[in-house]
Amino acid sequence: MNYKKVVFGTLASILSSSVYAEEVSLKMAHFAAESHPAHQAALQFAENVEERTGGDVTVELYPANELGAPPEQLEQTVLGVVDMNLPTQGGLDKYVKAFGTVMTPFAFGSYEEAHSILDGPFYEWVAPQLEEEGLVMLSNWEYGFRHITNSAKPIESPADVEGLKLRTPPELQIVAALEALGASTTQIAFPELPNALNQGVVDGQENPISVIYHYNLDEFQDHLALTHHVYNSMVHVINKDTWNSLSEEQQGIVREESMAASTMMRNAVMDQEQKDIAALKERGMQVTEPDLSSFTELMEPARERVAEYVGEENMKTFLSFLD
Structure with missing residues (x-):
């Protein structure tokens, strides 16, 4: 047996595996x-x-x-x-x-x-x-902050949200916020959303501006309300x-x-x-900026639902950061 060859081969293997492990x-x-x-x-x-x-x-x-x-x-x-x-x-x-x-x-x-x-x-x-x-x-x-779009009417106040059927992701916080405003909500997977909007399965949806713009949701929605209802x-x-x-x-x-x-x-x-909001306007969307104080006044039931979901102690800790 050629021991020099074996030792050299083993050493080369070790060095090779060492280099490989760093990659x-x-x-x-x-x-x-x-x-x-x-x-x-x-x-x-x-x-x-x-x-x-x-x-x-x-x-x-x-x-x-x-x-x-x-x-x-x-x-x-x-x-x-x-x-x-x-x-x-x-x-x-x-x-x-x-x-x-x-x-x-x-x-x-x-x-x-x-x-x-x-x-x-x-x-x-x-x-x-x-x-x-x-x-x-x-x-x-x-x-980003999330906003509501729909194909039925402009939103100027919470009364305009009442009765709308809106798609949401399966996050309770978003569902709670929209239902506190009087909307009915349904969960639809995002890839299926454009088709659902196009077919009128729902009146609208909510998302950050960047999503509304980059996924061309204005092709199916006439109205955008800058509601800032949830941040994530x-x-x-x-x-x-x-x-x-x-x-x-x-x-x-x-x-x-x-x-x-x-x-x-x-x-x-x-x-x-x-810039995206301006572009959405140019592409035909009607954009409203409602007074949000009337929206926040209706959020107590939504916040209670969130506190129940996340735990009262967790909510207290989070609210202490806001204070």
Whole structure:
């Protein structure tokens, strides 16, 4: 036996496997369209991580629900089949109820207030709880305040919402807010929404401006009311085992670039909203800006439903951040 050849071959194998172990390819899935600011932020994140790690960490992006509906993507991330995901608080509250407090109707008065709370006391409160479920919270990205569209009439007051049949995602907070205004709600999967609007299955729906614009919902809806009834954001999370497999230096780069992508997306959403609204007007939508004080006055039943869902103590903690 040629022992020199065996030893050399074994050493080469060890060195090769060591180099290979440092090279990591991460799967990152999300639900936003490729034209949406979320995907642009994800592209920036992926490019910067690869560049800063010298190619040792690469990120494969799967936008627009390529790997399944949002709940399925998040479950795959918890299980480690998908490494990273961008769920909203409405997805995460199925694992940690405290996340559901963010979507309390009319909780925030501005983007700046929401960002300050989510990045500060809220992050410190929920991140440890999320780790217990197998996910590491990297940063809060953006999604935005949600608004109502419909094909029946302009909305100037809560009375105009009463009787409308509106599609919502399956988040109780959104359902509670719209039902407190007198609407009837139904849950339809987002990919089926355009067809449902086109066929008149529902009168309308609600979403952030960026979704209404990028998914061309104005093709099926005549009226947009800037109601700001619920705020939520996408949250950048990574499977805990995947996170622990990265070196300390790689972890630092991933977290820094996640935060940089968050800043990029937030700025893009805020800068683009007024442009998107103007474009929707040009495309034929009638836009109203109702006085929201009359809307917030009707939210007590909705907030009670949210508190029951997330837990009274969780709601008290969240409200203390607002105070």
